[in-house]
Amino acid sequence: xxxxxxxxxxxxxxxxxxxxxxxxxxxxxxxxxxxxxxxxxxxxxxxxxxxxxxxxxxxxxxxxxxxxxxxxxxxxxxxxxxxxxxxxxxxxxxxxxxxxxxxxxxxxxxxxxxxxxxxxxxxxxxxxxxxxxxxxxxxxxxxxxxxxxxxxxxxxxxxxxxxxxxxxxxxxxxxxxxxxxxxxxxxxxxxxxxxxxxxxxxxxxxxxxxxxxxxxxxxxxxxxxxxxxxxxxxxxxxxxxxxxxxxxxxxxxxxxxxxxxxxxxxxxxxxxxxxxxxxxxxxxxxxxxxxxxxxxxxxxxxxxxxxxxxxxxxxxxxxxxxxxxxxxxxxxxxxxxxxxxxxxxxxxxxxxxxxxxxxxxxxxxxxxxxxxxxxxxxxxxxxxxxxxxxxxxxxxxxxxxxxxxxxxxxxxxxxxxxxxxxxxxxxxxxxxxxxxxx
Amino acid sequence: xxxxxxxxxxxxxxxxxxxxxxxxxxxxxxxxxxxxxxxxxxxxxxxxxxxxxxxxxxxxxxxxxxxxxxxxxxxxxxxxxxxxxxxxxxxxxxxxxxxxxxxxxxxxxxxxxxxxxxxxxxxxxxxxxxxxxxxxxxxxxxxxxxxxxxxxxx
Numbered sequence: 001x002x003x004x005x006x007x008x009x010x011x012x013x014x015x016x017x018x019x020x021x022x023x024x025x026x027x028x029x030x031x032x033x034x035x036x037x038x039x040x041x042x043x044x045x046x047x048x049x050x051x052x053x054x055x056x057x058x059x060x061x062x063x064x065x066x067x068x069x070x071x072x073x074x075x076x077x078x079x080x081x082x083x084x085x086x087x088x089x090x091x092x093x094x095x096x097x098x099x100x101x102x103x104x105x106x107x108x109x110x111x112x113x114x115x116x117x118x119x120x121x122x123x124x125x126x127x128x129x130x131x132x133x134x135x136x137x138x139x140x141x142x143x144x145x146x147x148x149x150x151x152x153x154x155x156x157x158x159x160x161x162x163x164x165x166x167x168x169x170x171x172x173x174x175x176x177x178x179x180x181x182x183x184x185x186x187x188x189x190x191x192x193x194x195x196x197x198x199x200x201x202x203x204x205x206x207x208x209x210x211x212x213x214x215x216x217x218x219x220x221x222x223x224x225x226x227x228x229x230x231x232x233x234x235x236x237x238x239x240x241x242x243x244x245x246x247x248x249x250x251x252x253x254x255x256x257x258x259x260x261x262x263x264x265x266x267x268x269x270x271x272x273x274x275x276x277x278x279x280x281x282x283x284x285x286x287x288x289x290x291x292x293x294x295x296x297x298x299x300x301x302x303x304x305x306x307x308x309x310x311x312x313x314x315x316x317x318x319x320x321x322x323x324x325x326x327x328x329x330x331x332x333x334x335x336x337x338x339x340x341x342x343x344x345x346x347x348x349x350x351x352x353x354x355x356x357x358x359x360x361x362x363x364x365x366x367x368x369x370x371x372x373x374x375x376x377x378x379x380x381x382x383x384x385x386x387x388x389x390x391x392x393x394x395x396x397x398x399x400x401x402x403x404x405x406x407x408x409x410x411x412x413x414x415x416x417x418x419x420x421x422x423x424x425x426x427x428x429x430x431x432x433x434x435x436x437x438x
Numbered sequence: 439x440x441x442x443x444x445x446x447x448x449x450x451x452x453x454x455x456x457x458x459x460x461x462x463x464x465x466x467x468x469x470x471x472x473x474x475x476x477x478x479x480x481x482x483x484x485x486x487x488x489x490x491x492x493x494x495x496x497x498x499x500x501x502x503x504x505x506x507x508x509x510x511x512x513x514x515x516x517x518x519x520x521x522x523x524x525x526x527x528x529x530x531x532x533x534x535x536x537x538x539x540x541x542x543x544x545x546x547x548x549x550x551x552x553x554x555x556x557x558x559x560x561x562x563x564x565x566x567x568x569x570x571x572x573x574x575x576x577x578x579x580x581x582x583x584x585x586x587x588x589x590x591x592x
Contacts, residue, residue, distance in 0.1 A: 320444075320468055327441050362590065363441045370472035370569040373589050 019116035024095065025148055026108040029081040033108075034115065034148040036138075041098040043111055045091035058195075063105055065096065072105040073157075080195055080235050084109065097153055104157055115143050122150065133202050196238045197224060200249070203239070207246035209388050210253075216387045219253060219416035255383045255415040256431060259290060261337050262297035269431035270298065274305050275410055277378055281310045285377045285404065287368040288385035289315035292326030295361055296353060298381055300339045303357075314374065316366035326363045328352060368400075369393055376406045384414035402437070411435045439571045439588060440490075444468070446540035447494070447533075448573050451584050454533045455575060459509050466574030466581075475570070475585070477561040479503070480518070482530035485551035486538075492568060492588030494537075496530045500557065502580030509579070518557055527553045533584070 023034035024043070049061035049072045058078040062069050072094070076083045093111045097104045122139035138152040201220075204210040212220045227249060231237040240246045256266050282302060289295045295315040302311050317323040330350040343357040366372070368385065380401055386394050401411055402423055411424060413433050418426075424435035448465065455463045480503040482496040498506070500518060507525040508515045515522045530553045538548050563585070570587040 318470060323441055324444070365439050365441055365444060365470065365571065366569065367470045367472070370470065371567045373567060 018118050021119040021122070022114055022116045023148070023150060025112040025115050026093070026095065027110050027112065028076055028079065028108055030109075032112070032146050032148045034141075034150050035095065035097070035153055036150070037114060039097050039099065039153050041096045041103060044094045044096060044105075046094050046105075047091050060107060063094075065103070065105070068103065070096065070103045070105050072107060074107045076107070076109070078156075078195070097157070099154065099157055115148070117141050117143055125149070133199055134206065135202060196228075196235055200224065200227075200238070200240055204246055204249065205390075207240065207243045208250060210246070210250060211387060211390055211394065213387075213391050213394055214420055215394060215417050216253070216414075218418060223249065223252065253384070253387070253414075253416050257294070257297070258384065259293060261293050261331075261335055261340065264337060266431050267297065267301055267337060267339055269429060270412070271301050271305055273410065273412075273427050273429075273432060273434040274301070274379075275408055275436065277306065277309070277408075279309070281312065282306050282379070283374070283377045284311070284313040284379040284381065285372075285374070286313060286315040286381045287317070287366075288382055289317050289326065289363070290319070290322045292323075292329050292361075292363060294381065294383065295326070295363075296329070296340060296343075296357065297337065299357055299360060300337075300343065302379075304339065311360045313361045314364065314372075314377075315361055316364040316368065318365070318367040320365055323363055323365050327358065327361075368397060372404075374404070377404055377409065378406055379410045379412070380405055381412045383412060384417065386413065387417060405437045407437055409437045411437060439470075439569065439586065440590065442544060442546070443490075443541065443586070443588060444571060446537040446544070447571075447584065447586050450537035450540060451533050451573055451575055454529070454536055455577065455582070458529065458532070459506065459577065461509065461578040464576040466576055468574075469572050470569050471572055471585075472565075472569040474562050474564040477556070477563055478581075478583070479557065479559065479561075480526060481556045481561065481563070482526050482553050483556065484530055484534040484553045486534075486548050486588055487551070488548040489546055490548060490588045490590055492586070494530070494534050495563060495570075495585040495587075496526070496533070497583045497585055498526075499580055502577070502582065505579035506577070506582075523555050523557070527555050530555075 022037040024037055024040045025032055025034040046063060049063050051061045052059060058074050060072040060074050063072050092107050094105045094107060097106060122141045124139055125134050125137040136152055136156045138150040141148050141150060201212045240249055257263055286295050292315060295313060299313055330352055333351055343353050344351055345354040386397060398419060405411055415433055417433060419435060423438055425438055427436055428434040452463060452465055477497050479500040480498050484494045486492050503526050504515055504522060507522040510525050534550055538550060541548060565587045568587045568589050570585050573584040575582045
C-alpha cells in the first residue's frame with residue numbers, strides 16, 4: 001500500500017514539475033494576472049502615445065514600435081479598474097502582444113516576471129468573477145502561493161463578429177454621461193457606461209442565454225436606461241452578478257400572460273389581427289409553447305374566428321419537463337378565461353381540457369432548430385423564443401419562419417421583440433406583436 | 439416527437455432491462471439530436487409503421503453487447519456469434535414490443551418490423567428530416583442508448 005502511495009506521490013510531483021506552459025505575470029489594481037507567453041512579443045516602457053480622435057475610451061492611442069504602428073489599449077480602463085495618475089515624464093508598463101494577424105500593446109500597472117507552470121494545474125474560472133467578464137478568462141492557477149488569473153487575449157482582442165453588436169449606440173452613451181453631475185468626470189462616467197452596456201449584454205447571455213440583437217434591441221436600450229436610473233451609474237452596482245440579477249433585469253421583458261392563460265385583452269387583440277383565410281384548413285406552428293397555456297388560449301380564439309374550418313396546431317418545446325405536462329394540463333377554474341370554459345371536462349386529477357380541444361393540438365418534444373416535417377403553415381406563434389437563441393440560430397429561425405409561413409400568414413412574436421424584414425409587415429399593438437407575411 | 443410517445447419507450451426500456459439483467463439500471467438524461475450520430479459498435483434496429491413512421495435503434499459497444507448477452511444466457515459468451523446476436527435482437531424486440539403495447543393502451547396503433555442487427559466499427563446513422571430522442575441507460579456493463587426517431591404521418 002505504501003509503495004502505491006509513493007508511486008502516486010512521485011507521479012503527482014512529476015506532473016507538477018513538468019513545465020509546459022509559461023506565462024508573463026503582471027498586476028492590475030493590486031491583483032495578479034497573466035498572459036500566455038506565446039502571445040507576448042515583448043515588454044517595454046513607453047509614454048506619450050499619439051491620441052486617436054473618436055476611438056473607444058480604452059484605446060490610449062497609437063505607438064511607433066521601431067517603425068510598426070501599433071494600437072495601445074489600457075487594460076485598466078477596459079476592465080473598469082482604477083487608473084493611477086500618470087505624470088508626463090513617467091513611463092508606463094507596456095506588454096506588446098502578438099495576436100493572430102496583428103500586434104497590440106496593452107498598458108498594465110506593473111509587470112512582474114515569467115512563471116512556468118504545468119497546464120494541467122490550470123483550473124477553470126468560477127462563474128462569479130468580479131471585475132473581469134468570465135468569457136475573457138482562460139483559467140486560474142496557483143504558483144508560489146499566489147493566484148494568477150490567466151487572461152484569454154484572443155477572446156478579448158480577437159476580431160469577433162459580435163464585437164460590432166456590443167458597441168453601444170450613441171444615445172445611451174450620452175445619456176449615462178449626462179447623469180453625472182461632475183464636470184470633469186462626465187467623460188469617465190460615459191466610458192464606464194460603454195463597458196457596463198456590453199458587460200450586461202455578456203452576462204445576460206451567460207446567465208439566461210438571452211441574446212441582445214436587432215430582435216430586442218429597442219427594449220434592451222430602454223431597459224438599460226431604466227436600470228441606470230434604478231441602480232445609479234456606479235459600475236459595481238450596475239453589473240449583473242448572479243442569475244437573480246439577470247432575472248430582475250429581464251423581469252419586464254416577457255410577453256403578457258407568459259406561463260398562464262391569456263387574459264381577455266390579449267385574446268381579443270389576437271383575434272383582431274388574425275387574417276381572413278378563405279379555406280377549410282388552418283395550420284398553426286407554436287414553437288416554444290412551454291406548458292401549453294398559450295397554445296390552448298390561442299386554440300380557443302381560432303375555433304371562434306375560423307368556425308367550421310379544420311384547425312391543426314403543432315406545439316413544441318425543447319424543455320422536456322414543461323412539454324410533458326402540456327397534453328394533460330390540469331388547472332383551476334378561477335384562472336380560466338371565459339372563452340375556454342366550454343372546452344373543459346372534470347377528470348380524476350382535476351379540471352382538464354376536453355377531447356375537442358386536445359384533438360386539434362399535437363404537443364411535441366422538439367428543438368425548433370431541428371428540421372420539421374410540415375410544408376407550410378398559416379400562423380406561427382413564437383413569443384419570447386428568438387431572444388433566447390444565439391444570433392446565428394435567430395437568423396436561421398427567422399429564415400425558417402419566412403420559408404414555412406404562407407404568404408398572407410400571421411407571425412406572432414414576443415411583446416418586446418421586433419423583426420426587421422421587408423417580407424414581414426407589422427400589424428401589432430401594445431398587447432401583441434404580429435406580422436403579416438408578404 | 440409527440441410527448442405521449444416518450445414515456446412508454448423510457449418505461450419499457452427500464453422495466454425490460456431491469457427484469458432480464460442482473461445489473462443495476464440507471465436512466466440518463468433524455469435529449470434530442472438531429473445530426474448524423476455515431477453508432478458504438480452493435481446496433482439493433484426495429485422499424486415502426488402505422489399512425490407513425492420511424493424506427494427505434496438500440497446502440498451499444500461490442501463489449502457491452504457481449505456482457506448483456508452473457509448475462510441473459512447465463513453463460514460467458516466470448517464473441518459476437520449467432521447466439522449473442524440473437525440475444526440482443528430479442529432484447530430489442532422485447533423493449534419495443536412492450537413500448538408499443540403501452541402506446542396501444544393509450545390509443546396509438548403501431549406495427550413493428552422484425553429487428554435487424556448491425557455490427558461493425560465506425561458506423562453512423564442519419565435520419566432525414568426526423569429528430570431522434572436519445573434515452574441513455576447506464577448499466578454496470580456500459581451504456582445502452584435507445585435512439586427513437588418517429589414522426590406523425592402527414
